[in-house]
Amino acid sequence: MTAPESRPVRIAVVGAGFMGRQHIDFIRASADAELAAVADPVAPSEAFECPVFEETERMLAAGHMDAVIIANPNVLHVDTAIECLEAGLAVLLEKPIAVDFAESRRLVDAVARLGGRLLVGHHRRHHPAVARALTAIREGELGQLVAVSGVWSARKEDAYFSEIPWHSRAGAGVMLINVVHDLDLLRHLCGEVAEIQAMRSSHARGLEVEDTMTLNLRFESGAVGSFLASDAGVSPWGWDQATEETLAFPFIPDGVAYQLMGTRGALSVPNLAKYAYDPSMPGDWHSPLSRTYLPVAPRGSFAAQLEHFVDVARGAAEPLVSAEDASRTLALVEAGAQSAERGTTVDVARFRAELSTARASSTRRDEGRER
Ligand SMILES: NC(=O)c1ccc[n+]([C@@H]2O[C@H](COP(=O)([O-])OP(=O)(O)OC[C@H]3O[C@@H](n4cnc5c(N)ncnc54)[C@H](O)[C@@H]3O)[C@@H](O)[C@H]2O)c1
Structure with missing residues (x-):
């Protein structure tokens, strides 16, 4: 109903x-x-x-x-x-x-x-800056998307881990708790990821779960990306500092979480600073670069x-x-975990297909046991 x-x-x-x-x-x-x-x-x-x-x-x-x-x-x-x-x-x-x-x-x-x-x-995904950035990408305001980079790093208090035990066990970690948002948004903005490489580290906190990681991405469009995340490192960079969404984070005005680079312009998100060469010039790296802010009505995501x-x-x-969409983000997170574990590049579509096949056969085995 x-x-x-x-x-x-x-x-x-x-x-x-x-x-x-x-x-x-x-x-x-x-x-x-x-x-x-x-x-x-x-x-x-x-x-x-x-x-x-x-x-x-x-x-x-x-x-x-x-x-x-x-x-x-x-x-x-x-x-x-x-x-x-x-x-x-x-x-x-x-x-x-x-x-x-x-x-x-x-x-x-x-x-x-x-x-x-x-x-x-x-x-x-509900933030107005994200909708505006998506329009800029889809409508070619940046030309063809070449690359994206991003950071999420903030030092969580030690009690976050000692007082809430599930935060330091498998099923949590900076990848599943924080980077999952970034990967979801990067999929939303830049399209599906074809390949992922990851390195992760627990050296700063020494917990079962990782505190820091770095990712390389190749999108199906051909664009590439890199993303760095840590819940142990102090930084002003990341979505939560660049928006006033979560009062638990200090707000950094004009803060940046992602930088998108296209053949005709660049855009940082969520501050929506757009950079382009002077249109009266040849439009290459020797031309003056201007910065304008794309206007957007302020509204919180939540x-x-x-x-x-x-x-x-x-x-x-x-x-x-949807559940299907979020499930794809999770497959990407897992593909990243497999890459980190094995030190290999993971083909995301093949990885998802293998996971689906493994699940189908384990469901069949369970049904067989029940009969
Ligand atoms: N969207 C975001 O930005 C964002 C931010 C933080 C957390 N989260 C997500 O929100 C969820 C909760 O995270 P949190 O940081 O609030 O954790 P938390 O530990 O502060 O809260 C979890 C709550 O669930 C309760 N709980 C435990 N077992 C329960 C049960 N069987 N039935 C009902 N309640 C039960 C606990 O008592 C606790 O109050 C997680 O899935 C986390 O990933 C999302």
């Missing part, structure tokens, strides 16, 4: 930790949404001025909701999302969609089987994402980030 237009969409939140509480604030600030319930085993029952449940199952049984935002630990994402889709709710599932590609396919299949409405929380989710819940929009 889709939510009616006549009243705010009643949204429950599963997992009221760091991210869940931010979603709650955005729901409260929206005229089109209403906080219906919270499910979290450790949330105090008086904290949210709505019914609070220790278990998602009980919350779903109590009803009175149209949609759910899931912000629990990554390992629970797929089972929780399927449970909520089976209850007929529209779902906004935090990224990453799952802890691995095989698991994400279970959800892709469930969405298809149930005709479910599921949006994955790669919130940056508010825009919630507005879009309301439309998805009402059946008025298709999810901008």
Whole structure:
């Protein structure tokens, strides 16, 4: 059932930790949404001025909701999302969609089987600067895209790892927690990645998961890219510092997360500084280079994402980030992990096909065992 237009969409939140509480604030600030319930085993029952449940199952049984935002630990994402889709709710599932590609396919299949409405929380795609950058690329304002580079680096506090144990175990790490956003956005802006090379390091924190990594990318278009990420290194560079999305980060005005280079111009994102040679000159490296800022109406990604989710819940929009799309981002993350492990270049389409084949045969084996 889709939510009616006549009243705010009643949204429950599963997992009221760091991210869940931010979603709650955005729901409260929206005229089109209403906080219906919270499910979290450790949330105090008086904290949210709505019914609070220790278990998602009980919350779903109590009803009175149209949609759910899931912000629990990554390992629970797929089972929780399927449970909520089976209850007929529209779902906004935090990224990453799952802890691995095989698991994400279970959800892709469930969405298809149930005709479910599921949006994955790669919130940056909703940022107005991203939409404007995409237009610049698609409409040839930069000429042909040649290359892209990017950085996400910020030093997380030690308690992030010591007090929340899942942050330092397999299923987390800077790649799955942070770079997954960048790879999703680079796919969105520059198209599918054909090949990936990665190096990762745990030297700064000494944890089971990596704290720092570097990636080389070859896009299907022929453009190439590089990306550097760390949750141990101090830096002003990265999406979170260049936007005012997450108050936990200092805001760097005119900050840059990505630099796009085309045959006729360059663009940095999200500050949308566009560089081009003087059009009256031959237009090569000896010509003066001008900088102009592409105008865009300011809007935060999370508010825009919630507005879009309301439309998805009402059946008025298709999810901008579908399970299938987010699953491809996860395959790319895994291809990067395999590259880092083996020290090889990974062909992403072949890698995805191999993962799908491996999953199909393991499903057949499981079904055989059940019979
Ligand atoms: N979009 C973003 O920029 C962004 C930023 C941070 C985190 N996230 C994502 O949000 C999710 C949560 O991350 P976080 O940093 O808020 O973690 P967190 O540990 O602060 O919060 C997770 C919450 O889930 C609760 N929880 C645990 N088991 C549960 C269960 N069975 N049912 C319901 N709730 C349960 C925990 O008690 C906790 O309150 C993760 O998937 C993470 O990747 C997204």
